[in-house]
Amino acid sequence: MLPRTRSGRIAYIDLFAGPGRYKNGKSSTPLLILESAIRDSDPRMRQMLVTMFNDKDEENVRSLQKAISEIEGIEKLTYQPQVMNQEIGSELVKRFESVKFVPTLFFVDPWGYKGLSLRLINSVLKDWGCDCIFFFNYNRINMGVNNDYVLTHMEALLGPEIREVLRPKLAGLSPQEREATIIEAISEALVEMGGKYVLPFRFKDERGNRTSHHLIFVSKNVLGYGIMKGIMAKESSEENQGVATFEYTPATQNQPLLFELLRPLDDLKGLLLGKYKGRTMTMREIFEDHNVGTPYVEANYKTVLCQMEEEGLVIANPPASHRRMMNGKRTFADATKVTFI
Structure with a gap:
């Protein structure tokens, strides 16, 4: 069901869009989004969807523009995709903060963590009907938490109390406890920012014994939270008594948000x-x-x-x-x- 909006538009924004196709020939996320909209059985999707894609790499931008132009039926979209070539930083954040967004799904998938910040997320999340999904590169962030060289990036993402609060908490923890504590820290920072509903989803490596990354969903709307929760539950690899695991980080009562997410039926x-x-x-x-x-x-x-x-x-x-x-x-x-x- 499509949302009702006064403007008659909904949007999808991806600031780290990558190329049109990867070296193995697979379509990138922007292509999958556009192709899905074109195929949608409800013609209003093609009339309402506004898309904005960005990548700082000029070659990726050219590749993406070419791939988009080759999509069968791309002309059916009322609003043709906008593709930008910008470095994600404070200037773009200021621009987003000054704009009132239509209902938007904001996807942020940086290679590491540069450019990803609480302020960037909130610049879109501030407006009604806007949700964010971002790629949380746990391994890179885990290495950066205790590295003063990247402290500015860590503070932008996890909040300003890295030295005084988070670092002391991590001392002496097992790898599993450390991961749970860091995920809890980003969840708490998002809630304090105003992102009332937070859902982390963990991905393991091929052997299933180490975390590769997390996708974290944040919203101010309970309806968006419910929809994403259903999607994550369905995509979970395991269930316990019919309750989805969400591949969440093993947690203890020291991480209340994660602990609550692990209760069985x-x-x-x-x-x-x-x-x-x-x-x-x-x-x-x-x-x-x-x-x-x-x-x-x-x-x-x-x-x-x-x-x-x-x-x-x-x-x-x-x-x-x-x-x-x-x-x-x-x-x-x-x-x-x-x-x-």
């Missing part, structure tokens, strides 16, 4: 009973109020509420006997009222 009953005892709410109200900062998606709540109804822990209205079956399971509609006993 068995815990959800107790969490709901503890928070909503004696209250009556709809399923949708429960989900929207509770799911933020947890790994649970809508289907998990419906499953658990059905179980709780069978166990006499909640009273549902309409009751199970009046709700239809689907694929052998009792449905639990958004408007179903739940009273916690």
